Amino acid sequence: MTFIEPTADRQHTALAPDLRSLPDRAARAWTERMAVRPRAGSTYAVTTESESTYLVDIAQHSCSCPDNRIRGEHCKHLRRVAIEITAKRVAPPGKERAICDVCGAVTFVAADARTPHLCGNCRLETGDIVQDRESGDRLVVVRVADERASEWTIEATGETVADHDTNDGYPPDDLVVLATYLSDAVSATEPREYAFPLSRLRRVEDAELVGGGTQ
Ligand SMILES: [Zn+2]
Ligand SMILES: [Zn+2]
Structure with a gap:
């Protein structure tokens, strides 16, 4: 394509x-x-x-x-x-x-x-640890979707990722990234996947993980 x-x-x-x-x-x-x-x-x-x-x-x-x-x-x-x-x-x-x-x-x-x-700068891969620029939370990338934020409907709300209020200011044509919260990974329940515009997520480098991170 x-x-x-x-x-x-x-x-x-x-x-x-x-x-x-x-x-x-x-x-x-x-x-x-x-x-x-x-x-x-x-x-x-x-x-x-x-x-x-x-x-x-x-x-x-x-x-x-x-x-x-x-x-x-x-x-x-x-x-x-x-x-x-x-x-x-x-x-x-x-x-x-x-x-x-x-x-x-x-x-x-x-x-x-x-x-x-x-x-190389934009690549996110399954298993990458990322930080949500809005909340500071850390997540694990499940996959990068082919769809854009304006094309992806969030089931729970019926609105698109682009229209979701916390995604204000991120490009509507951002690719959608599905990710689970790192904190959910330690709980017993099946981690839920959330959809983010790609540029809202910042890849956490290995050095930050070893050093305890920035937040
Ligand atoms: Zn020649
Ligand atoms: Zn790029």
Whole structure:
């Protein structure tokens, strides 16, 4: 749903390098206009300014160009693929470029990753300990739902998560997180799940847990 095309797929782009000390072949990897498109496995198609397309296998360190295949050189196409991956303009092998469903940042997810797609900063996972920014209570994440706060109806009240009065000020298009209160986990009863807008919950880092926390 949120997979996006790599930018390098559409644009022939020269990247800004520091070329002063680079040998010629390495410098051209930076300055020449090339389009890089991920292919199956660890392969990438690189199309040059002159519209020649070569197949680079980043895992095999090989390229189908004469420079690499015949002369055995570490060619500019191979270098360019490495540059594009490092710059996060093209996904590394096995990953897809995606937009974080929370903050909109570019991130990389497994090709078969389920939605929502979340970047490292926004990612909450089952079992994560979080703190409710409103009450200060600590909760355990059950799961991140695909639905937005404006789409999720709270059974007990019949209103959406977005309309719930304590969620005033949180984005209605926040993803819904289901969580149980940490204090409920120690009681005998089955912990009840509550729905929160994602940005209302702050992940509690391991160091805080060990140190006794902030509240
Ligand atoms: Zn090459
Ligand atoms: Zn994010």
